[in-house]
Amino acid sequence: MEVSYKWLQAYIDLPESPEEVGKRLTATGLEVEGIDTIDAVPGGLNGVVIGQVLTCNKHPDADKLNLTTVDVGAAEPLPIVCGAPNVAAGQKVVVALVGATLYPRSADGRPAEPFQIKKAKIRGAVSEGMICAEDEIGLGQSHAGIMVLDTDLPNGTPAARYFNLEADYQIAIGLTPNRIDAASHFGVARDLKAALNRPLRLPSVDAFTVHSTDFTLDVRVEDTEACPRYTGLTISGLTVRESPQWLKQRLIAIGLKPINNVVDITNFVCHDLGQPLHAFDADQIAGNQVVVKTLPEGTPFVTLDGVERKLSATDLMICDAEKPMCIAGVFGGQQSGVTSQTTRIFLESAYFAPTSVRKTAQYHGLKTDASFRFERGTDPNMPVFALKRAALLILEVAGPDARVTSAITDLYPSPIAPFRVLVRYRNIDRLIGIRIDHTEIHRILDALDITADEQTSEGFVAVVPPYRVDVTREADVIEEILRIYGLDNVPLSPVLAADSLSEFPKTDPDQWQNRIGQLLAANGFYEILTLSLTRPAYHDAIRQTLPGADVTLLNPLSDDLSVMRQTLLFSALETLVYNINRRQRDLKTFEFGKVYHKATADDGSVKYVERMRLSLALVGNQQAESWRQKNQPVEYHDLATAVQRVLNLFRVKSVDTQPADPTLFQYGLTYLVNKKPLVSLGLVQPKLTKLVDLKQPVFYADFDWSALLKLAGSKTRYEEVSRFPEVRRDLSLVIDKAVTFEQISRLASQTERKLLRSLNVFDTYEGANLGADKKSYSVSFILQDATQTLTDGAIDKTMQRLITAFERDLGAVIRK
Known part of the structure; x- marks a missing residue:
């Protein structure tokens, strides 16, 4: 909402500057978002002043020009060459000083090209300004002669003051929905009246008269x-x-x-x-x-x-x-x-x-x-x-x-009565935090048109005018007292200040969100922020996977924004397609956001649930196009690497896995910790990407952020670097295609707990010579003893135990 500074001055004396008024309004709860200067005419007549012609003589080399000297309130009169036929000594005139920009009007009243006044020589005579006609300063269309003023204003007075064209100031107020009483200049002035303790001038309507009743409806x-x-x-x-x-x-x-x-x-x-x-x-x-x-x-x-x-x-x-x-x-x-x-x-x-x-x-x-x-x-x-x-x-x-x-x-058959609210002094002191003198309390309330009835030593009944639709409870009345008294006038308790540091949670969600955001941004991801409102059609497509019923809006702005989202997936897909349609095809995004649903409690009541999630999405190529390498589309393992980096920051060492939900993913995995899902990742089902008209494959991960934060409490452990070297041994395992690397890793860890530090797949192969439904994994094993250097005998014995386990439990064939 915008209000005019000069308009407010019609209601209340405001010697303060617009900026100072803005600060007072903000302090009372009417937050000022900006102040802009509004010129009454283009340029605001800046550099145009009132002057007096001291001398006027004909130009020796031009019959239609006059040489004048003009007092503009400066130390010395200005020499000005003037061509107006009506200029004469003794006149009060309008003078544009050197440097002023004028915005004239043409003969038909339309704005003409602006021009700047410069020091000049006209037929050999120096001219340091211009004596103006009304069209030259944009106040009319006449060019018959200069403007001759009837005024006693001192020379040098800005012309805008004489013409009552001084600049106004537009004050932009971020009006909250509860403060509709301030949606007018009168309403804003009422707050200033209370805050500044000054009288208010209400316009008089005493002159209103009914002249006749000849036309009554x-x-x-x-x-x-x-x-x-x-x-x-x-x-x-x-x-x-x-x-x-x-x-x-x-x-x-x-x-x-x-x-x-x-x-x-x-x-x-x-x-x-x-x-x-x-x-x-x-x-x-x-x-x-x-x-x-x-x-x-x-x-x-x-x-x-x-x-x-x-x-x-x-x-x-x-x-x-x-x-x-x-x-x-x-x-x-x-x-x-x-x-x-x-x-x-x-x-x-x-x-x-x-x-x-x-x-x-x-x-x-x-x-x-x-x-x-x-x-x-x-x-x-x-x-x-x-x-x-x-x-x-x-x-x-x-x-x-x-x-x-x-x-x-x-x-007006049933007049609307004021609100009557019981207010107790002890509650005023308790909620504000300090004791305010009762006289000051009632001064503030009187200034806000809230009268006190049934006063006692314990409190009073506040009679609130019906235009204050937001003041209906005791706490509302106390808030009115506080906002006018001033939040800045309430000191911070030393006890609260001293104890505040101990109130920080052990796990700060904002700090972790910032850390993960920095990690992902450093790895090429862009953060997105999307609406929590979405289309019902999205939820209909994955209805069987949703945890509860939709939270629907009672008065939606449109059918496409009528339910609260239950997943971040479609928000990510919409963002991807928006950017792809604008030729940004290689994208990596992440978003922290809430999802919502309704659930039925054991007693049959309906409760609303909101959960924080983190989503990652990849589409397009791994890197920007380059002469050094061919375009390589993103794949599952690019997403899995990003997911693992997030888990590493939370120091999640081991997870269980299960296939990801096929309703959402064409293929993928769900990582579990303590048998509870932590993150699901994989290739999004094409039928879901088609809902947003996205034709490219999308890899997507969805984290349970609350579950992640619960894993953030463990302390960092430091270990001394071993003095004894690591040893690497490689095996090529021919196994069934159904066997996953997770099974190999888990079996290896169970078989050798002391020496095995890590294992990794460095090559895979599938071919007809291996046999139907077979694949080959080339796996490296890192072995190390923290107490001594490993001997060949110990290494061979360890590798043999691993080979035996792979052959026995996974049906593996060791390739030579």
Whole structure:
């Protein structure tokens, strides 16, 4: 949300700079995200000042030029050559100094090419500036002569101050959903009033008058639950035209585009007071009736943007005697909008129920300034005041014949009462952490329009105005006290400060996530961050493997983003295909993310479960294309190497394996520790990659991050480097294809526990000469004794035990 610094100054005295105001707003909970300068005219008239012509003489070499000296408040007057026919000594004029950039207007009022003022010689005479006409500084179209001012301002005064065109500042506030009360300049000023302890100036509506009741409409509300309060009046004799400069400047300063004087006033009041308004062309209201009601399901309605929409049976509509005119609180209709031909309007100011507006806005996918406010909760006591304020402003800008031609209609059968909240002083002290003087507590609450009732020594009942929809509990009231008192004014307890170091967990998940991220990035992986929302079709494809039911959204933005993901797989696949479609085909990605599902507890209740996972994905070639080597596609062992590096960092020495889930993987393994799955890896099933239109093979690994962290507690062990050498022996084993290297490794470790340090496959072979369903593994064995040098006899004896075990348990044939 954007607010204007100068607009805020209309409500409260602000000698502070915009930056200082931004800091105070942030301290109260209205976080300022940025401050931008907004020039009233291009260039902001920088370098343009008020001056006085001291002398004026004809140029000796040019009949149409004058030699002048001009006092601009500097130590010496400036010599300026001027060609205007009306320049004369004694005049107060507008002077552009050397270095100023001007943004002129052409004769038709359009912006012309900007130019910079430079020191020059004109027909031999030095000129150090320019005395300006109105078109030359972008304030008009006239070029008949220079501007002659009637002012007592000192020479050297910036011209922007004289023309009331000083720069404004747009303050961007990251408004949280609970603070809809601050969605206006009045609302922001209320917080400043409390924080700075200064009075607030509310605009007066005392001048409001009903001139006649010649044009009164019949107004009815049939759905008082969706529309608790509805007010309106008529204005006749108005002229729809361009807004005056002050109004356009206000809207431009907060990023709005001026439309016409009537619509601009409704937008102005919306951002001024936080009360959305709507103006109907009264001549388009059939039967002089305004009816607030719902319409049958599927009723067509064309909104202001020219789109025909099918109404829901729950959409609250503003109708006349024949047709709908507006989606209440959301968007106006095309037929009843204000145009340049409009001379009479019905001006609406209402309070609509937040749930009703929220459902309608969500159903039609419409987000407007009005719906933004109504669906969060506006002030039910503001409609009449805002109506009078808007009417007075419309009378001011819409021509001398504009008149209020009806009394105010105010339909408010069941007024909304303030919230009453019991507050105890001991809870204020407990939650804030320090004792605040009771006088200061009540000053803060009074400044926030929260009054105290039933006061005792123990506490009081806080009477909270209904526009503070977020203050309904004792803790909410205490939060209001704290944010105005200032978090920075609450000292940190020395005890807490001293004890804080002992509170760090033994295993820091963030630290481990950072370490693994650095490891993977160092090995060519890119981290990805994806949405937790996904398509139901993905889960349908792997339904039998999912741990529970989907967590579905009640009000999804679209069907493609309607469930919480139960796996990171499809997030990775979508990222891969996005990059591949942009010619980035060789990819290695990783992601830390949560997955979600619903489970049924033993007592039959439903619980929601979220789990942290780590995923790796590989696609394309192992390295970038190079003249030194041929392209080599990634394969299973590239992924297995990356997985092993992660496990090594957690010092996972041994794992059990089982085939990976065939629903997800065409082939692969699941590593288990203590009989529980730790990571699954393999080639993704092609039918799953086709769901995202990905045609390349993808290797994917999915870690149970929580299980990994449980393995991170072991301490690092250091061993002295052995003084005795290692010995390597190689064997070639012909075995059945069904036998895995894991079986060979496990059997070797069980057979020789003392001397065997490691083993590795350094070659494989399959061929017809080996026999059907046979393969050959060439395996190296590293042997070492920590206490002595191995002898040939000990080595041969060890290798023979290994050979015997392989032949007996695996049916291996040792190749010579």
